[in-house]
Amino acid sequence: MVSKPFTVDLNKPIVFQVGHLGEAYEKWVHQPIVTKDGPRFFANDFCELLTRTKWWVIPLVWLPVVCWLVCISTQRGLTPTEAALAVVGGIFIWTLLEYCLHRFLFHIKTTSYWGNTFHYLLHGCHHKHPLDGLRLVFPPAATAILCAPVWTMFKLLSSPSTAPALFGGGLLGYVTYDCTHYYLHHGKPSKGYGQILKRYDLNHHFKVQNKGFGITSSIWDHVFGTFPATQVSHISQKNGYT
Template structure:
């Protein structure tokens, strides 16, 4: 992290006043952090941080029950806003005023002619040094990352809390962003239509699997839910495989284009995991996977059976994208299934990038031996 040009100074009373969801500060020793923007993102839940607001969280950072990773510590530095001055009388108050005056003068000189920090009134530091980072964040990143070579893998797995611009062309850039609600808007009508089509077709009682010219097996409408669930289960396997073998491929250090492709597909998500406009698949890109899934099932299973499995898989995909968004921005109740998934997924981002590939379920991590290990102290 680049050091702040001039730290601000706060008294214990000032820090203690920031204990709400609209303004939440914590301490790490004498360092003050404004973690308001991180409340919804915290894997342990919003209440866990708010319960420690205005206090020193050094012990919680070290654990038990959880020792925070280096990436988590680096991430926290993005919310640094200044230093604590202990409340101990008029002398310290005078010292505080002198420090603030000197700090404001230094900050004014440093920021002269520059645009004010977009993150808030305290010009909090960022973990990205715009002048020394391996890429120039003031320019589109898509064409730069391929030049990182062997440094790319380490760089892309050091997450930051700042927006990413992939392309300079505004239309091309807009095509890489998607609001979460477009996923159900585009795909759920298709799920409902095909579900109705498959069920009503099977309800006619004319669907049969022909084994020979004399032998056929009639397919009852009650089979549809089983086919639907089979498709959903099949999608969970595809989800795991895509995440592990495609999104987490390690591109050769000498291959500019594979590095760029990896960054466009998934690397940008690991670099900026809370960029809300890139947490779900754009429908155009998703249609390639959905179309391939449909074609394979259409040509390997009898038509109505293949569509029944397909619609279950498509529904599984919609749920996957919605859960993935929720794991980044939701605040599930502690002890719930979604809470466990959120903790698991955040560990994947910050500490175990080569494990924990399940999103909607950890089921497939077990047979493939990619389960994130339990912490031991």
Template sequence: MYQGCEMTAATSTPHGSAVRPSTCRMFETPLIERFSRSHPLLPFVFWLPAIAYLGVRAAQNDIGPLAGLGLVFAGLFVWTFAEYILHRYLFHYVGPRPWQRRVHFILHGVHHDFPQDTDRLVFPLGASIPMGAGFYLLFRALVGPVLVDPVFMGFGLGYLAYDGTHYAVHHWRMTSRWGKWIKRHHMVHHHTGEEARWGVSSPLWDYVFGTMGSPKADKTG
């Protein structure tokens, strides 16, 4: 059962100042609480074999290497759009009713309150598997049973890039030029108060829809 957020006890520095806890308990039931968390490698352990299986099946369908590669890139492109739309309009939707606010907190609000919680930086399988199955069925209805496999391969690889990037920008010290840029891009979303920068693994749709925020955000993010 959902219980709001029971924070762990704050710790103290040697100088006596309190340090904000890095996580919270959302569910009374231990099993549900456990499955609300995920090791960062778990999405890769589950989804990479599934994507590889779809690759084998696509090869057996004799789509052709160039056409297959094009469909993979099409799926990857679709993911970038889905990432933007889901993050902006689903994860950040806070309705007026208490149950809507609870759903928002479970889906994404907890991450903004506790952005360094390493167990909640990637999607738990209990969320990503049903969502992935739903997208697979949608793509199958749109492009048919033969073309769906390479399209979903690209979509799935895009999702893994999202999860991996999200974990990295919150947990790793990024040293490459791209790493530093994409980390700052996401930190602007978290820490400046601007309703901007909804793309996590790619800024593409932020540029398209004009949601990069004000230029000064790069100096304060």
């Protein structure tokens, strides 16, 4: 007897369901449901609360950390000019990290129960529900976990005086990325660079989901050959995406 394919029930907590999709998960998660109300993730209210983050929490939490890191570098001997250059260098490094994380981690293909579950929590939920405003930016606790290996890398590759400011620049790049990403989904840029970026993100979600991994810039998509050959011609209320 052939068993029926597993179907996700959106009226029930969703996280521990998606793993059962197996090989069908990849196709399912890239079929967007464009409503502003996202699904419930967990039955437990506390766990559910941890999945929801207002966009303004990101600069509120991390900008003071950026300032603190730059101050550490100046206390360790960097001049203001050297600290500023280190911050700029960190921002540049972040643009590459942004691309690599999005392409190789956030879009990793999974089929196992826990692989699907992890991916849905990390990024799949954003593709399935792109207008869920409370699950677009990264919760600070999740960011702190991802920061640990990045901080280690900066310490290994630079001097004790430079590493904090360099890492602070990377963190500033991340804050810019998360706030920009939120704006592209929930703001209404009508012209200029904001319009270009929104069109690019719209293309990634609804047309060519295996290309266009840059959010704040398409530079690395050009470098690594993942710039989409065709793009949506204009910003519209496609599938309700404004």
